[in-house]
Amino acid sequence: MSYRYVCRCCGMKIGEIEQQHVSETQLGLDSLTPEERQHIIAKDASGDTIIRLTCNYCRDAMEQNPELSLIDNPLQ
């Protein structure tokens, strides 16, 4: 079981943590609201935890084109 950080816009893998027991504080998830957790944290078919963030590239694109953030998967 591992934790994967994936960009929710382009699907690029941002990072991966291969540890059985990682606290939510270590993952940076302890400050999320329940709604944010539902959007950001998911499980894939093999039981890995997927944490959906925005990669630097997409964040830059959204800052330059704020309307893109209103559209799901603008870069796919």
Ligand SMILES: [Zn+2]
């Ligand atoms: Zn991205």
